[in-house]
Amino acid sequence: MAARVIDGKAVAERVRARVAEDLERFVERTGRRPGLATILVGDDPASAVYVASKRRQCVAVGIADHHRHLDASATQEEVAAVIDECNANPEVSGILLQLPLPKGLNASALTARIKPDKDVDGLTPVSVGRLWQRAAGLRPCTPLGVIALLDAYEVPLSGAEVVVVGRSELVGRPLAGLLLARDATVTLCHSRTRQLPAVCARADVLIAAVGVPRLIGPAHVKPGATVIDVGINRIDGKLVGDVDFEEVAKRAGLITPVPGGVGPMTIAMLLANTLAAAQLQEEAESVAAGSAGEGVQERALSNALTDAKRMSEAVATGESG
Numbered sequence: 341m342a343a344r345v346i347d348g349k350a351v352a353e354r355v356r357a358r359v360a361e362d363l364e365r366f367v368e369r370t371g372r373r374p375g376l377a378t379i380l381v382g383d384d385p386a387s388a389v390y391v392a393s394k395r396r397q398c399v400a401v402g403i404a405d406h407h408r409h410l411d412a413s414a415t416q417e418e419v420a421a422v423i424d425e426c427n428a429n430p431e432v433s434g435i436l437l438q439l440p441l442p443k444g445l446n447a448s449a450l451t452a453r454i455k456p457d458k459d460v461d462g463l464t465p466v467s468v469g470r471l472w473q474r475a476a477g478l479r480p481c482t483p484l485g486v487i488a489l490l491d492a493y494e495v496p497l498s499g500a501e502v503v504v505v506g507r508s509e510l511v512g513r514p515l516a517g518l519l520l521a522r523d524a525t526v527t528l529c530h531s532r533t534r535q536l537p538a539v540c541a542r543a544d545v546l547i548a549a550v551g552v553p554r555l556i557g558p559a560h561v562k563p564g565a566t567v568i569d570v571g572i573n574r575i576d577g578k579l580v581g582d583v584d585f586e587e588v589a590k591r592a593g594l595i596t597p598v599p600g601g602v603g604p605m606t607i608a609m610l611l612a613n614t615l616a617a618a619q620l621q622e623e624a625e626s627v628a629a630g631s632a633g634e635g636v637q638e639r640a641l642s643n644a645l646t647d648a649k650r651m652s653e654a655v656a657t658g659e660s661g
């Protein structure tokens with residue numbers, strides 16, 4: 341029997357609609373419009389396309405665009421100064437430093453400079469620590485998108501065997517953290533994993549985030565499993581994932597296509613994160629204006645995350661096709 345195909349475009353559309361609605365309520369209540377600062381250094385064509393798409397989608401849901409474009413020759417100090425400006429600017433709720441940066445710039449040092457409460461990519465050391473300590477905080481967009489897709493299709497995670505292939509800082513590792521927080525039994529595979537097909541075949545939910553076209557075939561998949569393909573690879577001008585879609589779809593129960601699966605979710609979750617960042621900053625400020633006590637930030641973060649959770653519940657209870 342052929343697998344049911346997950347419609348990432350439709351779920352992303354529902355997330356965007358929900359963010360747009362919540363955002364207008366936030367603006368009415370606070371008189372402030374959340375804003376995103378995308379920082380692009382140099383002229384890498386793929387990065388330029390990604391940033392343009394992020395900006396377009398932000399504006400479409402009502403997020404203010406505070407884009408900054410620096411020349412490829414910008415120094416570490418110049419990029420740091422722009423990040424500092426955005427950190428200090430109350431109009432900027434979220435900051436996204438588009439990676440990769442031109443050679444000669446230290447990306448980790450610059451990322452670490454972003455204020456954690458504006459870290460909509462969830463990549464600063466503080467955000468990573470918060471994730472692994474299960475403290476409230478902003479989480480990376482692609483892993484959040486994968487979880488939102490699984491929730492939208494009501495895939496059970498608690499106690500489930502979930503195998504993630506790929507251990508990058510951007511996808512595999514944070515995804516493992518999010519899945520653990522949802523009580524899944526998580527196995528994280530990588531380039532040195534032995535007997536990858538056998539390990540993968542244990543999975544109720546198999547997630548590929550590798551960057552090797554069609555690495556995952558039917559031998560990696562337990563019949564009826566859910567297969568999520570994060571990979572984006574270009575072959576002869578055509579996009580393909582890390583999963584051999586045609587063959588695996590004959591064996592899986594539920595599967596994401598490429599394109600149209602995880603891809604559209606990443607930017608949708610960036611929009612949700614930008615609103616969550618604005619909410620938590622506003623909360624922290626209003627508490628600070630009154631009697632700022634201990635745990636102000638923790639309270640602000642958990643309030644914002646409660647909202648984010650409500651949103652993901654709304655996504656999950658929407659029509660999932």
Ligand code: NAD
Pocket residue numbers: 482505506507508509510511512529530531532533536549550551552555570571572573602603606
């Ligand atoms: P990466 O190159 O940083 O990491 C790849 C990981 O795969 C590594 O941990 C490596 O150990 C593992 N790996 C490599 N070869 C392997 C093999 N043969 N067997 C098992 N594991 C192997 O990549 P990344 O940034 O995590 O991205 C992974 C893929 O996801 C890429 O195709 C990328 O384009 C895509 N991606 C998509 C989105 C999206 O929005 N859909 C976002 C981020 C990344």
